[in-house]
Amino acid sequence: MSRLFGSVRARATLGATLVVAVALVAAGTAVLLSLRSNLIGEAGTQAERSARAVASELAARTPYDRLSGLDGDDRPVQIVDEDGTLVAVSEDLERITGTATGEVKPRPSAPAGDGDDGADDSRGDDSADSGDSDDSDDASLSPGEIGDETTFSNGSATIDGDTEDYRFAAVDVETADRGRLTVHAGAPLAAEHSAVSTTLTGMLIGLPLLLGVVAGVTWLVTGRALRPVEGIRREMAAITASEDLARRVPEPATHDEIARLARTTNATLAALETSVERQRRFVADASHELRSPIASLRTQLEVAAAHPGLLDLDGAVEDTVRLQHLAADLLLLARLDAGERPADARVDLAALAREEAAERPGVTVDAEPAEVTGSRGQLGRVLANLLDNAGRHARERVTVTVRREGAWAVLGVADDGEGVAEADRERIFERFVRLDAARSRDDGGAGLGLAIARDVAVRHGGTLTTGAAPAGGALFELRLPLARSG
Secondary structure: OOOOOOHHHHHHHHHHHHHHHHHHHHHHHHHHHHHHHHHHHHHHHHHHHHHHHHHHHOOOOHHHHHHHHHOOOOOOOEEEEEEOOOEOOOEEEEEEEEOOOOOOOOOOOOOOHHHHHHHHHHHHHHHHOOOOEEEEEEEEOOOOOEEEEEEEEEEEEOOOOOOEEEEEEEEEEEOOOOOEEEEEEEEEEEEHHHHHHHHHHHHHHHHHHHHHHHHHHHHHHHHHHHHHHHHHHHHHHHHHHHHHOOOOOOOOOOOHHHHHHHHHHHHHHHHHHHHHHHHHHHHHHHHHHHHHHHHHHHHHHHHHHHHHHOHHHHHHHHHHHHHHHHHHHHHHHHHHOOOOOOOOOEEEEHHHHHHHHOOOOOOOEEEEEOOOOOHHHHHHHHHHHHHHHHHHOOOEEEEEEEEEEOOOEEEEEEEEEOOOOOHOHHHHHHOOOOOOOOOOOOOOOOOOHHHHHHHHHHOOOEEEEEEEEOOOEEEEEEEEEEEOOO
């Protein structure tokens, strides 16, 4: 069970179903309450209409036994005087609750008026038309006048053996011959009960069915939407098991988040493949570069052990120095690849250029002050590598320039050699790359100097590029962001 609800598909289905369930219950409750209120209001209107019709007849001095509202229909009517005594009641009324009195046997407090006199009185017709409630005071009614206020209540009544719930309306009327009377008339609530019950039954049956449909549709739609994710997961698991970084996850033809996830995953795999391949090539090239000086040094030592007089001490020292430099380069590259962050010191490139060029013949410096932030040792290594490279290929002179361009400090190293072909201007920054044709005077470097220089530049937030120098040789430009003032 925990595994089932641990899936995104199951949680999405459950969440959608719960949200729809809450919405449907809230909407259903609102519908039932509104329906009940409307039907009760309609029953109250009918009860008020009946009460005012009887009140109009009373205002017209109609005798109790001639009142049309007491002729035995299914609507209970009570008439009480101002003392609360039941003076008239509809026929067949056996029991009643919810009105001013529960009595069903009338006890007239005064003789009924003459029917002919009541029939000729026209004031009842005028008062029957005033059915809207307002804030008038019913205590000041004139004879023949019907009160504007209506009081409502709920109760039940038994008529001819049938018991039902009713909505009762109470209306006051002032008569000339019988004083203040109150008419209680009821309208059945059977329609309200039936409608509410039918609606509730329909909701109880339809709600589970609708929730089932919502859950099923959500399950199918979510499964269809997440199908590419499962494909990505399976392919990633296969890549992990096979260690084949050349494989790629399937990319959906959609433009949604899953498609972007697949593209990002493939981009990550491509970068990882490039990195792994670069590391493999680096290890292979490093092994090759290390093998030569080590083999040469071992040979010289073995010869010296057998024939001390044949020891080439200068060659052994040269191989040892070469091996030391190569090891230092490899260690620096390893630190850069590991993401080592440069120091946060302020370095003046002009002073650094003069310092590096001081002991190099044929190097001229034209520099203006330009401070950058970073590691003085690493930036010095960059400049030294560029000067070594220029010195190996220059005919006569090497020029170092430092200038400011907007928010950048630009350090340039130019030689007057043969330059670098445009097709090779990016390749020379790859590790262990040496251009034999273009750089025929190379003295046997390992091909790591320019690679280290560019990596250091990138770690410092800058760039290192090559182009053509004004004198026709190669021009290397290091661009670094100027240090912030203060």
